[in-house]
Amino acid sequence: MKVLVIGAAGMIGRKLCERLLQDGRVGNVDIFELVMADSVVGGLGADVAFAKNIVVDLASPDAPTALLASRPDLIFHLAAIVSGEAEQNFDKGYAVNLDGTRALFEAIRATENYRPRVVYTSSIAVFGAPYNGAIADDFFHTPLSSYGTQKAICELLLADYSRRGFLDGIGLRLPNICVRPGKPNAASSGFFSSIIREPLAGREAILPVADSVGQTHASPRATVEFLLHGATLDTEELGARRSVMMPSVPASIAEQIAALRRVAGDAVVSRIRHVPDANIGAMVAGWPARFDTQRALALGFRAEPDFDSIIRIHIEDDLGGNFVG
């Protein structure tokens, strides 16, 4: 099987590629080519014969040809301009998140006798307040950001191109990914991770919202599992609704902090400082935080059992088992 990962240098992209390089297979099928594409130079898999890194700007007209050169059987499309940047730079967000994705789908359609599995990462940003209880998969899209609009449009294209038989798509609506390792990215939701990550590293973290704010989370490890399951499940089970809200762990900021206290102790928690930011607070108020994910569970997707596990996974996977107590 030939596999293409678009957005391979992003946080999830790297973790997915590391897993694919290590396993050498997806489900029961061996990988004999792994193309890792990103707009920046990637360095993974230098010692793996089937691995290859390419640099591609998804907004460039040449991108689809470069990406599809070897006719990959399985495409993970994780590349995106993140929410904060897409809101600030309207043209760039649409060029990458919408036009780049559509050009890829069009190039797949134009290739004869070709119908790859496309695993597309969507987002809870496709939803927007007001909410009426837990959000199920049949809840209306009302994005309150350009990023969410672009993701919602690509979900629609993914479904139409799948229905027409041009590709075999599945969209995974990811919850907040927590704990993000490394430096913060430009996503407005970064503080959900930084209030865990920074104190564990011995650094102070700023909490810009009230601790009653709720969100729903999955670890990077669970997210890689979502992607691999999306690559192998029988898409007939999806029917016309090709996008699925992934399962997740709901937790308020207060519950996140309580879990941090249980896992890492009072000294770590004392490094969180509350500095309210009205802009972020207003943005967060429009984010959905409760989902009905029965459909994803029935399809075999699984998240962590609790937020404590999410913190422990971060310590295991990203901190080598240690933290600054």
Next chain:
Amino acid sequence: MKVLVIGAAGMIGRKLCERLLQDGRVGNVDIFELVMADSVVGGLGADVAFAKNIVVDLASPDAPTALLASRPDLIFHLAAIVSGEAEQNFDKGYAVNLDGTRALFEAIRATENYRPRVVYTSSIAVFGAPYNGAIADDFFHTPLSSYGTQKAICELLLADYSRRGFLDGIGLRLPNICVRPGKPNAASSGFFSSIIREPLAGREAILPVADSVGQTHASPRATVEFLLHGATLDTEELGARRSVMMPSVPASIAEQIAALRRVAGDAVVSRIRHVPDANIGAMVAGWPARFDTQRALALGFRAEPDFDSIIRIHIEDDLGGNFVG
């Protein structure tokens, strides 16, 4: 006020333009320019000083410049490749229904100090089975056609461009328009009108589905009122959800026929012949037929009280008060 109607030569476009030419105003504001644009030559308003017809192919790169030349304050965008044709011709449907609309929105955005009201006609085709009771405005978009996908995407763009302040948009999801006068168009839903229109004209009509099939209808006259109300209402009342399902008259085919019998008699009804078509039957099964239109009603939109009224409006507006008994 300057008014632009895109799709002025279509069935609803013509009726809207006739009304605008006759009234000379929208709400309380006088019209001092009415540009009627279509891909085919239009002939309305030859004797009206403020009226002008232009021929524009919405898919052409020059279209936005031609359409926006005089900076219209109010734009009715009714132009579309209809459902049947958009399904058969994938490229043409996307080029007109998606790219043409987006190029128009982009050109509006690129014009300085300009934020026109845009009244966009969307469709119940944005929804797709399975349904869970009456469909409210927060029900998820699952189009089962490329046409519905294109309409859903343009609703998302309309909302995002409105949210960003580039235009002041409202999307009207039209129910089945009934009774369509004149010749059938390429819409798959044509039989809902033809089983009324053809018998009233003394001709036989083919009914391709079972008479238990339900649909929900509004007259062309009510549709023109929807458009005019959409042009004048305070869009602040819409919040982030810029598209609204219009009110309508639910009726099964059997109820349509019973109304025809009441209004026009047995001889007219006897001209309907049932010739089942499995393809049309399968397509119709995915169409939504029950809506919760409380929101539209609260916003002041109104449909007919019953299907008898819809038939009488057709006889009054399109048949000069007469039919073949």
